[in-house]
Amino acid sequence: MELWTLLLGALLLLALYTWMNHPSRDGLPPGPTGWPLVGSVHLIINKHPYKVFHELSKKYGKIFSIQMGSYRIVVLNDLDSITQAYARQGDMFSHRPKGPLVSKVLQNKGVVGSEGELWKEHRRFLLQKMRDQGMGKKTFEEKIQMEAEELLETFKSMAGKPFDPHKELGRAICNIVWSVTCGDRFQQGDQKLDWLASALEANMEFINLTGALNYFPILQFGFLLKKNPELWDNEKSGGILSPTRGRAEFGSWQEGEEDWVIGLMWMPLLSHMRQAWQRVLALRKFFQETLQSHKVKVEEADKDEDIIYSYLQQQAKHEKEGIPTTFTDDQIWSVIGDLFAAGMETTTTGMRWCMLLLAINPHIQDEIFEEIQAVCSGGHLRDEFLQVKFGSDSYGDRTKMPYTEATIAELLRWVCIVPVLMHGTPEATTLKGYRIPKETMVVGNIWAIHRDEAVFAEPDRFDPSRFLDPQRKLVNTDKVIGFGVGRRSCLGEGLARMELFLFITNIVKHFRIEYPAGRPSPNLIGKHALTYLPQEYEIMPARLWHVGQKAGLISSKFSGHEAGLLAGLGLGHGLRRQKRSAIKPIRRHLHSILASIPAYHVPLIRDRYPEVRRKEFARLTDDDIQKFHSILRNDTERVITDESTLETYSCDWLKALRGESPLLLFPETSEELSNILKHCYHRNLAVVPQGGNTSMVGGSIPIFDEIIVNTKRMKDILLVDDTAGVVMCEAGCSLQELDYACSRRGLYFPMDYHLREALIGGVLAADMGGPRTVRYGTLHGNVLGLEVEQSAKRPKDSSLEVD
Numbered sequence: 001m002e003l004w005t006l007l008l009g010a011l012l013l014l015a016l017y018t019w020m021n022h023p024s025r026d027g028l029p030p031g032p033t034g035w036p037l038v039g040s041v042h043l044i045i046n047k048h049p050y051k052v053f054h055e056l057s058k059k060y061g062k063i064f065s066i067q068m069g070s071y072r073i074v075v076l077n078d079l080d081s082i083t084q085a086y087a088r089q090g091d092m093f094s095h096r097p098k099g100p101l102v103s104k105v106l107q108n109k110g111v112v113g114s115e116g117e118l119w120k121e122h123r124r125f126l127l128q129k130m131r132d133q134g135m136g137k138k139t140f141e142e143k144i145q146m147e148a149e150e151l152l153e154t155f156k157s158m159a160g161k162p163f164d165p166h167k168e169l170g171r172a173i174c175n176i177v178w179s180v181t182c183g184d185r186f187q188q189g190d191q192k193l194d195w196l197a198s199a200l201e202a203n204m205e206f207i208n209l210t211g212a213l214n215y216f217p218i219l220q221f222g223f224l225l226k227k228n229p230e231l232w233d234n235e236k237s238g239g240i241l242s243p244t245r246g247r248a249e250f251g252s253w254q255e256g257e258e259d260w261v262i263g264l265m266w267m268p269l270l271s272h273m274r275q276a277w278q279r280v281l282a283l284r285k286f287f288q289e290t291l292q293s294h295k296v297k298v299e300e301a302d303k304d305e306d307i308i309y310s311y312l313q314q315q316a317k318h319e320k321e322g323i324p325t326t327f328t329d330d331q332i333w334s335v336i337g338d339l340f341a342a343g344m345e346t347t348t349t350g351m352r353w354c355m356l357l358l359a360i361n362p363h364i365q366d367e368i369f370e371e372i373q374a375v376c377s378g379g380h381l382r383d384e385f386l387q388v389k390f391g392s393d394s395y396g397d398r399t400k401m402p403y404t405e406a407t408i409a410e411l412l413r414w415v416c417i418v419p420v421l422m423h424g425t426p427e428a429t430t431l432k433g434y435r436i437p438k439e440t441m442v443v444g445n446i447w448a449i450h451r452d453e454a455v456f457a458e459p460d461r462f463d464p465s466r467f468l469d470p471q472r473k474l475v476n477t478d479k480v481i482g483f484g485v486g487r488r489s490c491l492g493e494g495l496a497r498m499e500l501f502l503f504i505t506n507i508v509k510h511f512r513i514e515y516p517a518g519r520p521s522p523n524l525i526g527k528h529a530l531t532y533l534p535q536e537y538e539i540m541p542a543r544l545w546h547v548g549q550k551a552g553l554i555s556s557k558f559s560g561h562e563a564g565l566l567a568g569l570g571l572g573h574g575l576r577r578q579k580r581s582a583i584k585p586i587r588r589h590l591h592s593i594l595a596s597i598p599a600y601h602v603p604l605i606r607d608r609y610p611e612v613r614r615k616e617f618a619r620l621t622d623d624d625i626q627k628f629h630s631i632l633r634n635d636t637e638r639v640i641t642d643e644s645t646l647e648t649y650s651c652d653w654l655k656a657l658r659g660e661s662p663l664l665l666f667p668e669t670s671e672e673l674s675n676i677l678k679h680c681y682h683r684n685l686a687v688v689p690q691g692g693n694t695s696m697v698g699g700s701i702p703i704f705d706e707i708i709v710n711t712k713r714m715k716d717i718l719l720v721d722d723t724a725g726v727v728m729c730e731a732g733c734s735l736q737e738l739d740y741a742c743s744r745r746g747l748y749f750p751m752d753y754h755l756r757e758a759l760i761g762g763v764l765a766a767d768m769g770g771p772r773t774v775r776y777g778t779l780h781g782n783v784l785g786l787e788v789e790q791s792a793k794r795p796k797d798s799s800l801e802v803d
Helices: 002-020 049-060 079-088 100-106 116-132 138-157 166-182 191-209 267-300 307-321 329-360 362-376 396-400 402-415 446-450 493-510 585-595 622-631 643-649 670-683 735-743 760-766
Strands: 063-068 071-076 222-225 260-263 420-424 429-431 434-436 441-445 511-514 540-543 566-570 687-690 707-710 717-721 726-729 783-787
Touching: 049 063, 049 071, 049 420, 049 441, 049 446, 071 079, 079 420, 079 429, 079 441, 079 446, 116 307, 116 329, 138 166, 138 493, 166 191, 166 307, 166 329, 166 493, 191 267, 191 329, 267 307, 267 329, 307 329, 329 362, 329 402, 329 493, 329 511, 362 402, 362 493, 362 511, 396 402, 402 493, 420 446, 441 446, 493 511, 622 670, 643 707, 670 687, 670 707, 717 735, 726 735, 735 760
Parallel strands: 071 441, 687 707
Antiparallel strands: 063 071, 222 260, 420 441, 429 434, 511 540, 566 726, 566 783, 717 726
C-alpha cells in the first residue's frame, strides 16, 4: 500500500511540475497538441525523431513547435530558417539547451558544452591552434596518410574475406585525433587504442540512453526502496544513481545509508546505463592522466607541438602574469574530450556508411577510380599504395576530381551523420514572426533539409551525379550542411573533409569493395543515436592490380602533367635486398663546418670572374613579385625576398661562389612550377633551378640576379615497387629519404653520393654515381624516363622515354 501511495504521489508531482513549466501557446509556432504530462512523446517512441519531425513539417510548416514532456521544442526544417536562427540571429540561438543531462555531462566546460565568453575564448583559441598545426594543409595530410597506409594494410590482409570494418576505421580516425591532440600516435595493435576507441563510442551511447532526462527532469526524483547492495553497489552501478536526499544523481553511494533512492527511469535501460557510465568515468580519468603526463614535460615542449601543450602554455602564461584564467585543468581535459567525441564519432560513422554504400553501388567505385586514375597519370603515386598528392591549402587535386567531391557531398547529404542540431535561447526572442520563449530548445532538423524533395529529386536515392552539371562542375553543394551552420558549426570541418577524401581515394585505388555474395540485401535504415549509425554489416575488399603485374603494373601511371621535374627511376637490377648503410659521421661534421661560414664572406661570381657578362634578361619588378605571390597562394614562406636568406641560397655548398638572386621561390606542385616558368618566359626573366644546393661547382646557384626556383618542397616518393624494381619520386626527394623508403621494403638505393641530403633532381641532372657505379652503372643508365617542366616555348615531355 505504501508503495502505491508513493507512486501516486510521484505522478502528482510530475503533473504539477509539467503544468508549471508548460508555456503558453500564444504566438508560438503551430504544432501537435499532445497528451497531458507527456506531450507528444508517443509520436517518437521507437522511431527516429528527426524523421517524425520531417513528416510533421509537411502538416504544420517548416517551423513548428512540439511538446516533449515538460519542454516545448521548436523545430526548424528548412535551410533558410536554420540560417536565420543559427547564423543571422546567432546571439540568441547559439546557446546550449538546458536540461539535466546536458548540464550534468557538459557542465558548461569544454567547447561543445560551454557558453558565453568562456565558449568564445576557447573556440577562438582552439581554432587558432588547430590552424597553427596546419589544419587543412600538408601537416595534417601527412598524419592522415600515415593512418590510411595502416588501414590499407588491414584491408590487404582481409582481401577476399568478409569482415566488418567498423573497428579498423574507428582506430584509424581515433589515432589521427590523438596525434593532433596529444602529439603522438598508437602503434597498430596497441590495446590502449582499442580501449580508447570503444570508450569514446560508449560515451555517445550513454548520452543517447539517458536522453529522456532532458525532456522529463522529474525522472531525477525518486522514491524509497529497500536497501539492495547487490543491485546498487557503486562498482556495479558505475555511480549512475545514488541515495542523496530523495534525488537520484550522478555520484557514488556512501556507507551507512539506510534507504536507497532510485529514479523513475526505464528499468530495462539501467544496466546499459551503468556500463556506459563506467566507461564515461574511465574516459575522464584517462584524459586527466594524459593532461598530467603533459604537465611534466610542458617546459620542454615546442610551441604548439600539440593541442594540450598549447593549452598548458597558455595556462602557465596567465599564471605568470597573474591574470585570472579560464584555462583550468577541468576546462582543458573537457576540451580534449570534446575533440575526441566530435572528431572521431562523426567521421567514423561517415566512413562506415561510405564502405557499405560503395559496396552496393560498384558503378560509383568505377567512376571514382577512373577519375583518380586520370589524376594519378600525372605521377601521383606513393609507395606501393597509389596515394593522391595534395597541395598545402586545398589539398590540390581535389578540385580536379569533381565526381569524388560529389560523392562526398552525397555521402554527407544521404547519411546525414548528425541529423539534428540542438541549440537553446537564453532569453525570449522571435523568429520569423513567431514567439520563442526563454530557454526553449531549438532543433535544426538537418535530416529534413537533406531530404527536401524541392531541392533534391528522389532524395532517398544515393546519387553523386545530382551535384554535377552537364560540364561536370559541382553544383548545389551549399545545400548540404553536414557540419552545421553559424557560430557553432564544426571546428574540425577541414580535418573531417580531408579524412574522408584521403581515406576514400586510397581505398578505392587499391580495392574493389564488394558486398559478400549470397548475403541478404543490407538494411539501409540506420540506428537512432546522436549520430545516424549504420546497421552492422560485412564487406569484402578485393585487391586491385590495376593494369597487371610486374612490367604492366604501373605502365599506365607513368604519364601526365602534375609531377613537374619528376624522376621515374627504373632501378631494376640496382635494387638489392641489403641493409641500409648509415650516414658517416665525417660527412655530417664537414657539413656543419661549411654551414657555419657566413654567406657574406663568400666572393661574388661577378667579382671573381669579371669576364662573365650578364645577358639581356629583364629585371625583376614589384609587379613580378606580386604575380609570384598569387601563383604560390600568397604563402609568404614560399616567396622569399629576405636578404640574409637569399645569401644562403645564393652560395654553393663549399662556400666558394655566391650569386645575387633577388628572389627565392618554393613551388609545391607542378602547376605552380609551370605558372612560374610561363611568367618568367613571357617577361624574359632569368631562372636557375635549385634542389639541395649540394653542388661543389656552383651549378645550382645564380651567377648574377637570376630567380632561384627551389624544388625541395616537391619531395614525395610516389612509388616503390619491389616486384618490378621501380621507384618513382619527385625532384625534391633527398637521397636519404629515398634510401629509407627503399629500406622499408628490404631494398636499397644503389647510387651512393657522399651527401645524402642531395636531392634526386640535381643528382640526376649531374649524373652522379659514387663508389657503387662500377657495380650498378651510372644513374642515367638506370632511368626509365623523366617528366620535365621546360618553358612556355616547348611542351612538357611526359612520355617518360629516355633521350
